[in-house]
Every structure is written in C-alpha cells, then in structure tokens.
Amino acid sequence: MGKVNFILMIKYCLCKLYFKYQCFFNALVDLSFLLLKKQTQNTADLLLIKVDAIGDFVLWQDSLRAYREKYFEKKVVLICNNLVREIAILDPFFSEVWGIDRKHFLFSRKYRYFFVKQLRSITFREVISATFSREYYYSDRLVKLALGLYKIGYNGDFENITKDQKNKSDIYFQKLVNNSLYRSELFINAHFVRQICDPGFQPQLPTLPYCSFDTTFLRERYCVFSISASYSARAWSIDNYAEIIDTIPLEYEIVLLGYGKDDCNRGDLLLHSVRTSDRITNLINKTTIVEMVGIISKASLVVGNDSSAVHIAAATRVPSICIAPGAHYNRFVPYPKEVSECFYHPRVVVCQMFCFGCGYHCCFPIVNQLQCIKNVTTSMVLKELNKLLDEIKK
Known part of the structure; x- marks a missing residue:
C-alpha cells in the first residue's frame, strides 16, 4: 500500500509540474498579444x-x-x-x-x-x-x-x-x-x-433550437438511457440500470446515448447485464450533439444521471428521471417549482444525506461511486418510473 501511495504521489507531483509548465508558456503567448498595439x-x-x-x-x-x-x-x-x-x-x-x-x-x-x-x-x-x-x-x-x-x-x-x-x-x-x-x-x-438587460426577466424552462433528425429507424415509442457522467463517481451502477431496463414494458425500445471511451465500456457492460438486449439500440459514440438532441426530442422519456441528457430532455419537453448526487443539490436539479411546465422538469431521485451541498468534497471514501449515488436503490427509481409511465399513458 505504501508503494502504491508513493507512486500516486509522484504522478500527482509530475502532473502539477507539467500544468505549471503549460501555464507559464500560455502566459507568454497571451503576453505577446497583450503587448501588441490594437490595430483591428x-x-x-x-x-x-x-x-x-x-x-x-x-x-x-x-x-x-x-x-x-x-x-x-x-x-x-x-x-x-x-x-x-x-x-x-x-x-x-x-x-x-x-x-x-x-x-x-x-x-x-x-x-x-x-x-x-x-x-x-x-x-x-x-x-x-x-x-x-x-x-x-x-x-x-x-x-x-x-x-x-x-x-x-x-x-x-x-x-x-x-x-x-x-x-x-x-x-x-x-x-x-x-x-x-x-x-x-x-x-x-x-x-x-x-x-x-431586463429588470423584469423571470426564468422559464429553457428551449433549444430545433434539431431535425430522422428517427424512423427507431420504434414509435422509445426510452433514452444516458448511463454515464462527466465525473464517473456520480454515475449509477450498470447492474441497477439493467434492472430498471428489464422492468420497462416491452412496447418501448431502449436507446443508449453518450460519448467517450468510458460511455462505450459502460454500454457494453449494460448489454451483457440485461435479460434481453434485442430491443436495445446502442448509439453511444454514434451521434453528433445535434443528432442526440433530435433523438431525445422524440423520445417517450429519458432516464439518466445528473448530466446533459436530462437537461436536453427538459429543453425539448420530454419527461425524464434523474439519479442525482447531493454535491450540488438544488443548483442544477431539481428545477425550482416556480418555473412553469413542471411536468417536464427532471424527476429527481436522491437519497437525502446530512452532507448535501458538499460541492464534491466528499466526506466518505470514494470507491468507484459517491456514497449518495450508491444509496439510491432501484426500488426508489422504479417508484418514480412507474408513476411517470402512468402519467404518460394518461
């Protein structure tokens, strides 16, 4: 353990030195422009x-x-x-x-x-x-x-x-x-x-420019799953996502969206974890951001971590479920009740803890996942999911 800690410390010091080296030369690049006359x-x-x-x-x-x-x-x-x-x-x-x-x-x-x-x-x-x-x-x-x-x-x-x-x-x-x-x-x-700008401005649910994308290769009804996060420790476990997918009615196709190597790895694990992968369309790393918005905008619902997909869903008026950590709770999710169109606010599932608002300065040892994410159970998400599916049917 001591040897491992020593190696990690050396790597940390080298990264810090490299960062300072880059910042020094960046400052020189910036200074070369700042010293020039403004001739534009x-x-x-x-x-x-x-x-x-x-x-x-x-x-x-x-x-x-x-x-x-x-x-x-x-x-x-x-x-x-x-x-x-x-x-x-x-x-x-x-x-x-x-x-x-x-x-x-x-x-x-x-x-x-x-x-x-x-x-x-x-x-x-x-x-x-x-x-x-x-x-x-x-x-x-x-x-x-x-x-x-x-x-x-x-x-x-x-x-x-x-x-x-x-x-x-x-x-x-x-x-x-x-x-x-x-x-x-x-x-x-x-x-x-x-x-x-405007002293009387009041917040509303955001909207995005229309992103046209042909989704005829998908079923009429489909659910988007975004199973990763920019910070991997705030991503809910693959086994939990697999259990949720297995409970969604068979009339819904499951579409996986995301970007990057980590997303691809998690997508592959999910395909091997569900009972049947026949109705899953894996589009991870296969869409542009505009195509992603287009796919989400025509979905029946979105399920994901506290990441871009649930905010895109709200901005395109698609209901969603968000499995959220407590680090920035009440800042990004949940949306304030005063903002209209509450049906399209992400339905936030959390396990309330005394340390909410920590800003990712976690007081618990982080082993793959944040403790607040680990504490969110499938039964908590299923309760919100079943409620949402009933509302969609109505």
Missing part, C-alpha cells in the same frame, strides 16, 4: 462567453430571451464549448459562433495562439461572461484577452476558482454582478440578466 478595424456589438459543459449551456438557453431583445439585429459573437457549437450555430441570433476546445486551449500553444489571434481580430462594444462559477484559465482568461470597451461578469463563487485567482481576474471586468439570494442555476442566470 473590425467591430461587433457583443461578445458572449459561455464555455462550460453541455448541461450548463442548455440551462443558459433561457437567458438568451433577454439578450435577443436587447441586442436585436446587433452583431453578436458567441464563444462556447466546442461540444455544443453545432447547436449554437442553429440559432440565428448569433452572427458568429466560435467553439473552443478547452483541452487544446490549455495544452496546445499553437491552438491557443490562433484562437487568441482570432479573438483579438475584433473590438467589441461589450463583453459578457455569463458564468456564475467562473474559471480562471478559461472564461476569465478570455475576458482578459478580448478587446472590449465594457466587460461584465458574475462576482460568483469559489467552486472553480481560488480566492487568489479571483482577486487577480476581478480587475478584468468593469462590472461584476453580485448574487447572495439564488442557488438554482435557472434563477442565478435570470438574476444576472435582470441586472444587465
């Missing part, structure tokens, strides 16, 4: 920066109602995570959409150089970074590098940023919006736009 003649009205994960981006779609009204027929550029660029370009509100590969932006100096060069080719009247949990190396860095006359952001929390980093990057902004009232992401986003 190209201008735009607004740069929107929203580079976090898919689920965050989907929830943020509701805020666009306010931006569309204020910046109607203005030139608006969006920088988003490359994962959601295909969705964003379907929205005619954006004059241009720049997708950023977060990994390459941090670890490829060539990629970073050309991305920053593109960013500084336009002078923006306003720059808005709309993320509450700011990231020093991504959203805040983009704010600093952008040529903007007036820069607005969220004062935010310390979920993804240290106090020292935040103190450094606060000076990049001319205005920071404070929030001490709201915990739900939908209300956090609504509060932000009330301060900068």
